[in-house]
Amino acid sequence: xxxxxxxxxxxxxxxxxxxxxxxxxxxxxxxxxxxxxxxxxxxxxxxxxxxxxxxxxxxxxxxxxxxxxxxxxxxxxxxxxxxxxxxxxxxxxxxxxxxxxxxxxxxxxxxxxxxxxxxxxxxxxxxxxxxxxxxxxxxxxxxxxxxxxxxxxxxxxxxxxxxxxxxxxxxxxxxxxxxx
Numbered sequence: 001x002x003x004x005x006x007x008x009x010x011x012x013x014x015x016x017x018x019x020x021x022x023x024x025x026x027x028x029x030x031x032x033x034x035x036x037x038x039x040x041x042x043x044x045x046x047x048x049x050x051x052x053x054x055x056x057x058x059x060x061x062x063x064x065x066x067x068x069x070x071x072x073x074x075x076x077x078x079x080x081x082x083x084x085x086x087x088x089x090x091x092x093x094x095x096x097x098x099x100x101x102x103x104x105x106x107x108x109x110x111x112x113x114x115x116x117x118x119x120x121x122x123x124x125x126x127x128x129x130x131x132x133x134x135x136x137x138x139x140x141x142x143x144x145x146x147x148x149x150x151x152x153x154x155x156x157x158x159x160x161x162x163x164x165x166x167x168x169x170x171x172x173x174x175x176x177x178x179x180x
Contacts, residue, residue: 015116015120015126015129015132015133016132019116019133020079020083020112020116021112021113021115021116021133021136021137023049023052023083024049024083024084024087024109024112025087025109026048026049026052027044027045027046027048027049027083027084027085027086027087027088027091028045028087028088028090028091028094028105028109029048029091030044030045030047030048030088030091031044031045031087031088031089031090031091031092031093031095032091032092032094032095033091034088034092035092035095035096036092036096037089037092037093037096037097037101038092040092041085041088041089041091041092042084042085042088042089043085043088044088045083045084045085045086045087045088045089045091046080046081046084046085046088047084048084048088049079049080049081049083049084049087050077050080050081050084052080053073053076053077053080054077056076057073071176071179075176079172086108087108087109087112090104090105090106090108090109091105091109092105093105094106094109094144102146102150103141103145103150103153103154103157104154104157105144106140106141106143106144106145106154106158107141107153107154107155107157107158107161108158108161109140109141109144110136110137110138110139110140110141110154110155110158110162111137111157111158111159111160111161111162111164111165112137112162112165113133113134113136113137113140113162114133114134114137114138114158114159114161114162114165115137115161115162115163115165115166115169116133116137117129117130117131117132117133117134117137117162118130118162118163118166119166119169120133121134122166137158137162138155138158140158141154141155141157141158142154142155
């Protein structure tokens with residue numbers, strides 16, 4: 001998706017063509033489609049993310065000038081193997097979960113968009129992109145919640161998780177910068 005959309009989308013939407021939050025939507029949808037929390041949701045989520053990384057770098061290798069150093073493809077593959085099961089499970093929890101799990105599914109997906117919003121705001125100072133991601137991050141738990149109460153709790157959880165996720169991502173990036 002990234003390779004096809006970069007250069008085609010208008011400037012205001014370019015950030016969405018190469019965004020981790022957009023990539024994990026596929027894992028969430030795959031988990032929701034299998035409707036069974038557990039190994040099937042994890043596997044479905046992992047398959048979407050590994051497929052996305054492999055597809056991205058296969059395209060880069062065959063159509064562009066190649067991928068160069070394998071550090072970044074391996075880094076993203078490791079993240080795909082972590083993120084895929086998480087977001088696959090979140091999708092399954094949203095679809096079939098009970099209690100806090102049903103709330104957590106949309107909150108986790110909303111949080112990753114919130115994390116991107118914070119990154120664009122705090123690190124890059126791209127304010128319009130930050131607003132776009134924040135709106136999407138807020139809408140996910142608000143639209144996917146099943147009651148007003150669950151929507152508001154999901155939104156609150158998404159905000160907290162967004163800050164936590166930003167910290168984790170920046171920690172991982174600092175590790176990569178050290179060893180790359």
